[in-house]
Amino acid sequence: MRLAVVLRSVVLFIGAVALAVSSYADLTIEITEGVDNPTKIAIVPFMHRGKPLEADLAAIIAADLARTGQFQVLPRSGMLGLPRSEDEVFYRDWRSLGVEYLLIGRTSLQNQRLELAFDLFDVHRQQRVLGQRHANTVLELRGLAHGVSDSVYEKLTGIEGVFATRMAYVSVNGDPTSGRSHRLIVADADGARPREILKSDEPILSPDWSPDGRHIAYVSFETNRPAIYRQEIASGIRQQLTAFRGLNGAPAWSPDGQRMAMVLSRDGNPEIYVMELATEKLTRITNHYAIDTEPDWTPDGRSLVFTSDRGGKPQIYQVALDSGAVRRLTHRGSYNAAAQVLADGKSMVMVHRDNGAYHIAWQEFDTERLIVLTRSDLDESPSIAPNGSMLLFATKYKQRGVLAAVALDGGFKYRLPSPNSDVQEPAWSPKM
Amino acid sequence: MITSHAITSSLKNIILLALFGSLLTACASNSTQDQDADIQEPAVVATPIDQAPTEVVDEPIADLLETVFYFDFDQSTLKAATRAALDAQAARLRTTDGSVRLEGHADERGTREYNLALGERRAKAVADYLAIQGVSRARMEVVSYGEERPISLRSDDNGWSLNRRVELK
Numbered sequence: 001m002r003l004a005v006v007l008r009s010v011v012l013f014i015g016a017v018a019l020a021v022s023s024y025a026d027l028t029i030e031i032t033e034g035v036d037n038p039t040k041i042a043i044v045p046f047m048h049r050g051k052p053l054e055a056d057l058a059a060i061i062a063a064d065l066a067r068t069g070q071f072q073v074l075p076r077s078g079m080l081g082l083p084r085s086e087d088e089v090f091y092r093d094w095r096s097l098g099v100e101y102l103l104i105g106r107t108s109l110q111n112q113r114l115e116l117a118f119d120l121f122d123v124h125r126q127q128r129v130l131g132q133r134h135a136n137t138v139l140e141l142r143g144l145a146h147g148v149s150d151s152v153y154e155k156l157t158g159i160e161g162v163f164a165t166r167m168a169y170v171s172v173n174g175d176p177t178s179g180r181s182h183r184l185i186v187a188d189a190d191g192a193r194p195r196e197i198l199k200s201d202e203p204i205l206s207p208d209w210s211p212d213g214r215h216i217a218y219v220s221f222e223t224n225r226p227a228i229y230r231q232e233i234a235s236g237i238r239q240q241l242t243a244f245r246g247l248n249g250a251p252a253w254s255p256d257g258q259r260m261a262m263v264l265s266r267d268g269n270p271e272i273y274v275m276e277l278a279t280e281k282l283t284r285i286t287n288h289y290a291i292d293t294e295p296d297w298t299p300d301g302r303s304l305v306f307t308s309d310r311g312g313k314p315q316i317y318q319v320a321l322d323s324g325a326v327r328r329l330t331h332r333g334s335y336n337a338a339a340q341v342l343a344d345g346k347s348m349v350m351v352h353r354d355n356g357a358y359h360i361a362w363q364e365f366d367t368e369r370l371i372v373l374t375r376s377d378l379d380e381s382p383s384i385a386p387n388g389s390m391l392l393f394a395t396k397y398k399q400r401g402v403l404a405a406v407a408l409d410g411g412f413k414y415r416l417p418s419p420n421s422d423v424q425e426p427a428w429s430p431k432m
Numbered sequence: 433m434i435t436s437h438a439i440t441s442s443l444k445n446i447i448l449l450a451l452f453g454s455l456l457t458a459c460a461s462n463s464t465q466d467q468d469a470d471i472q473e474p475a476v477v478a479t480p481i482d483q484a485p486t487e488v489v490d491e492p493i494a495d496l497l498e499t500v501f502y503f504d505f506d507q508s509t510l511k512a513a514t515r516a517a518l519d520a521q522a523a524r525l526r527t528t529d530g531s532v533r534l535e536g537h538a539d540e541r542g543t544r545e546y547n548l549a550l551g552e553r554r555a556k557a558v559a560d561y562l563a564i565q566g567v568s569r570a571r572m573e574v575v576s577y578g579e580e581r582p583i584s585l586r587s588d589d590n591g592w593s594l595n596r597r598v599e600l601k
Contacts, residue, residue: 176583203580205544225575226548247552247576250545263545269556270549291549307546314546338543351543358541378587380543396587425544 027191027403027416027423029067035411038072039156040098041065045076046105046118047084053109055141057116057148061103063190064149064163067405068389069412074099086119091126099123103152113137118148120155130155142192160387162431165189167383167392168197168207168216169403170425171418184218186233189385189428191416197233205425210253213432217241217251217260228262230277241275252295252304261285261295261304272306274321285319286326294338299345305329307337316350318365330363332370340382340391342408349373349382349391349408360393362408373410383428384408392426497521501558503596505539508553510561518558521600522565529571533601534558536576537583539592544578551576558598 043062065071080093083104094102105118113135120130132151136144143164150161167189174180182204187194198204202221209216210230217230226248231238242248246265253260260275264282272285272295286292290310297304303320310317316330316339330336335353342348352361352370357377363370374393381394390412392405397415401422404415416423498517501510510518525532536555538547555574563569584591 175585176581203577205578205580221577221580246574247548249548263549265549265552270552291546291553293549294543294545307543314542335542337546353542378540399585399587 027187027194027418029063029191029414029416031066031069031412031414032404033411033413034072035069035407038070039100040072040074041101041103041152041156042074042079042094042097042099043103044079044082044105046107046116047082048107048109050109053107053114053141054139055145057107057141057145058103058105060142060145060190061149061152064146065153067190067414068153069407069414070157086121086128089121091121091123094123101129101156105148109139112139114139114141114144116144116148120152142188146188159389160431162385162387162389162428163189165386165431166213166429167403168209168425168427168429169423170204170207171421171423172401173421184216186216197231197236206250207425207427208251208253209427209429211255211257211430213430216427217253219249219251228260241277241280246270247293250294252297254297255299255301259301261297263293263295272304272319274304285321285324296340296348298341299343305339305341305348307339316348316363329365329368331368332363336361336363338380338382340384342384343388349384351380351382360391360406362410371410373406373408374404374413376404379404381425383426385428386431392428394424394426497524499600501598501600502593503554503598505541505592505596506550508550508557510557514558515561518561519565522562522567525562525567525571526565532562532567532572534572534574535581535599535601536574536578537581537595537597537599538579539595540579540582540587541592544580548576548578548580551578554596555598558600 043058045058062073066073074097078097081090083089084106089102100123102121102123103118105116108115116134118132119128122129130151134144146163149163153161166186168184168186171183171185172180179201182200183196184198184204184207185194186197200220200222202224205219207216207218215230215232217228219226220229227243228241228248228251229238230241242264244264244266247263247270250263251260258277260277262273262275263270264273269289270291270293271287272292274283274285285304288310290308292306292308294307295304302322303318305316305318307314308317313334314337315328316336317326317328319326333352333354337351339348339350347362347364349360349362352359352372354372358379359372360374360379360382361370361372376395378396379393382391384391388408390405390407392403395402395404397417401424402415402417403423403426404413406413497520501514501517534555536551538550552574555576559572559574562572582595584594
């Protein structure tokens with residue numbers, strides 16, 4: 001009971017933050033499922049001196065931490081005081097509210113120079129556990145706030161923070177009769193600051209980030225045939241990498257960024273190839289009359305997992321690049337596809353059909369232990385956060401394509417609805 | 433009196449204009465008769481109400497043939513009705529030349545890249561059948577759009593069955 005009430009207040013609080021930023025964010029966050037024992041944290045509005053800031057840093061940090069599911073953020077209305085420094089912190093008050101950690105901060109803006117200081121306190125031990133000072137002449141406020149979130153998250157969980165990362169996705173407008181427009185968007189991981197990097201009347205799909213986060217590869221039908229492109233995000237400069245007869249799809253950068261796995265059907269049916277990007281030399285990896293598609297690299301760069309229906313139904317296989325040896329990884333269910341390998345190289349997430357519904361599932365390679373992570377239907381396109389804590393996926397909600405996220409342990413979920421587009425094909429950027 | 437005179441004079445004008453117009457037409461016909469004769473003659477016979485006499489003669493027949501072929505869920509095998517429709521298409525294509533584009537499509541269920549492969553497999557099944565019926569493979573191009581170009585946006589059996597298709601263009 002109490003958990004439900006608290007969760008609702010978290011949702012309300014996030015909702016207020018979403019409203020405040022809606023003028024430049026077209027995806028907002030709705031937390032749909034919480035965890036049982038989140039860490040309770042209070043983030044006091046930062047005291048500010050000088051010219052007013054255009055963003056509420058404490059609110060961005062609060063939304064960041066709430067979005068992980070590992071934290072329950074105390075609403076501002078429940079705070080008994082707004083301390084600006086350590087001597088104004090009354091631990092007893094915060095303890096009475098059930099708060100375990102307290103974050104306070106101070107900012108000033110003078111002559112285009114922004115200064116930020118923050119302190120993190122352990123309420124039970126009554127001591128400061130983290131303190132940092134930042135000075136910044138580039139007024140990149142959201143990035144600055146995400147940086148604070150990263151520091152706090154790393155301190156309290158021991159896991160690398162990924163709040164300053166981005167995501168790519170495809171936004172589709174219009175209907176089949178009047179024609180549909182397709183836009184490839186790059187936004188902050190919280191949906192803020194969306195930027196269109198490609199627009200086309202023809203389909204765009206399968207965006208994939210280069211490991212350095214500077215390029216995106218994707219499939220575009222702009223020539224009325226599919227072709228793979230590589231685009232530098234900052235400059236917009238791009239190259240067409242392939243335009244063979246038949247399928248040109250599923251680009252996947254190798255972990256070292258030097259090669260790209262892809263699917264081509266130029267030899268008759270879909271096969272996995274690896275392209276050496278410096279020379280554009282292609283090596284064919286699979287050789288089977290069935291469909292072979294959706295390659296993803298293991299972290300060591302020495303093998304690929306891929307989807308194949310060579311056994312009759314789509315299942316996940318692994319191929320060693322040196323020997324060409326293939327082994328089947330999935331046996332449960334009649335549809336397993338679009339695998340993404342986790343950083344441990346021993347497990348993956350994938351699309352898994354269960355009783356006719358398409359969910360995202362996690363599976364260990366060797367034990368074949370399988371956990372279904374999502375309960376919605378038509379779930380697809382899983383993309384793992386660079387710290388492995390969560391994944392983005394695409395699903396349907398109220399007849400629209402929406403992005404959603406789920407923790408890798410399955411306990412926490414949020415949705416990123418868009419008011420007027422079908423949103424699909426999420427790709428979480430690496431840490432930059 | 434005034435009214436009837438006005439009518440008479442405008443009638444005269446119309447007749448004059450008509451005569452002048454037919455003179456012009458006659459001149460024009462004379463000057464282009466030799467070049468257009470071959471094309472005009474069958475078009476006039478086949479489509480007397482058509483405004484464009486340069487239409488290709490077999491277009492109206494092609495319009496009657498099926499150009500969209502539907503498939504069962506996760507299948508690329510041709511249904512009996514599709515084979516019959518493709519027989520008629522093959523008969524038409526054997527008498528013409530020019531390229532044929534076969535666009536394969538899938539419903540939204542399952543992953544996008546797998547559906548691209550599935551759409552290609554369906555379009556290839558159609559291409560293979562037409563090839564057996566004597567249509568040159570060199571004329572046929574297969575392009576798969578997977579689930580990216582739905583006819584229906586409905587997430588139900590009716591919508592999905594409309595989207596699992598190959599379009600001949």
